[in-house]
Amino acid sequence: MRASVNRPPTPDGDEEKAAEPTLQEIINIKLIESGEKEKLKELLRERLIECGWKDEMKGYCRALTRKRGRADVTLDELIRTITPKGRSSVPDSVKAELLQRIRSFLLSAAL
Amino acid sequence: MEDQLLAEQAESIFLDLLDSTIIDVASEAHRAARLGFDPRLSIDEEGEYNLAMQARVSVGDFGANISKKSQHGMVDMFGQTHPAVASEIFECMSCNRKIMAGRFAPHLERCMGKGRRARSTTVDNKKADKGDIKMFQESFENITDKRLKLEVPSMANAHENVLTTKVEMKNRDRSVESVHKM
Numbered sequence: 505m506r507a508s509v510n511r512p513p514t515p516d517g518d519e520e521k522a523a524e525p526t527l528q529e530i531i532n533i534k535l536i537e538s539g540e541k542e543k544l545k546e547l548l549r550e551r552l553i554e555c556g557w558k559d560e561m562k563g564y565c566r567a568l569t570r571k572r573g574r575a576d577v578t579l580d581e582l583i584r585t586i587t588p589k590g591r592s593s594v595p596d597s598v599k600a601e602l603l604q605r606i607r608s609f610l611l612s613a614a615l
Numbered sequence: 616m617e618d619q620l621l622a623e624q625a626e627s628i629f630l631d632l633l634d635s636t637i638i639d640v641a642s643e644a645h646r647a648a649r650l651g652f653d654p655r656l657s658i659d660e661e662g663e664y665n666l667a668m669q670a671r672v673s674v675g676d677f678g679a680n681i682s683k684k685s686q687h688g689m690v691d692m693f694g695q696t697h698p699a700v701a702s703e704i705f706e707c708m709s710c711n712r713k714i715m716a717g718r719f720a721p722h723l724e725r726c727m728g729k730g731r732r733a734r735s736t737t738v739d740n741k742k743a744d745k746g747d748i749k750m751f752q753e754s755f756e757n758i759t760d761k762r763l764k765l766e767v768p769s770m771a772n773a774h775e776n777v778l779t780t781k782v783e784m785k786n787r788d789r790s791v792e793s794v795h796k797m
Contacts, residue, residue, distance in 0.1 A: 531624060541632075548632050549639075558640055565644030574648050582641040590637040591630070599629065606625040 534613050544605060551598040560593060561586050665690065 525533075535541040552558050564586050569577045690696055700717030707714045710726050 528624070528627065531628070535628070544628075545632055545635065549636055552636060561637070561640045562644050565641060565648070569644070569648040574651065577645065577648055579641060579645045582645050583638055586641055587634065587637050590640075591633060594633065602629050602632070603625050606628050607621060610621055610624060 531610065531613075535609070538609075538613075540609050544602065544609075547605070548598070548602055551601065552594070555595050555598060557590070557593060557595070557598075561590055564589055 532541075535544075549558075565582050568582060568585050572581065700715070703716045704713050705716065706712070707719070707722060707726060709723070712722075714722050
């Protein structure tokens with residue numbers, strides 16, 4: 505038998521095994537491509553600063569920094585510390601506004 | 616998209632954005648902690664030297680090696696200083712006089728207003744034909760090295776931008792003539 509006959513299958517065969525992009529991924533791509541993600545991020549940031557949320561988070565960070573020491577505190581620690589606090593202390597109005605905007609986007613993107 | 620799926624997706628996107636924001640805040644705080652809230656924490660050698668020199672001057676230390684320029688802090692990153700008025704001398708392409716580079720702009724204001732006239736009104740300016748501007752521009756581009764070659768920005772928006780000074784062309788016929796002489 506010729507060596508060429510025993511070649512492994514060409515890559516084409518492998519492609520079919522790759523998963524279809526999930527709905528989540530499609531949405532994400534549309535968000536980014538349209539520039540809406542950036543705008544939403546800006547909006548969220550603005551609202552969170554206005555209502556003092558950012559200052560609150562920075563307060564927690566400072567407290568942790570004092571505890572661990574300026575040179576020793578790690579970014580990881582900070583993130584882990586303020587994430588639960590951050591998530592739970594977002595004002596309802598801010599959340600509602602963002603959700604509303606996201607929903608409009610999803611509907612308008614004909615998803 | 617059905618309501619429930621819509622709500623789920625929206626929620627998930629929101630959380631993603633929120634997490635992103637949280638990370639940013641943490642990064643900022645972390646950086647501030649490491650640097651002590653001081654944007655100039657790392658010692659800026661030359662900056663420090665200049666500041667130190669300035670401090671010496673204010674204290675009246677005559678022994679210190681201070682040059683007038685670095686005293687004012689007008690030293691660029693190569694340690695060079697530049698005189699307040701550019702001193703290179705060249706020839707004006709319009710009137711063929713020797714002009715100091717630093718005095719070129721005011722000179723042109725007068726020179727291009729033809730003869731001794733210092734300024735002209737902008738009304739006449741607007742009447743000027745765009746075609747003339749083009750010739751003017753081309754002549755500028757043909758200037759050889761002895762003369763000051765100025766960056767002429769696009770003439771698309773009226774001649775107000777020429778030479779970045781308020782150069783007005785009072786009598787365009789005259790100026791075209793003088794341009795042709797170049």
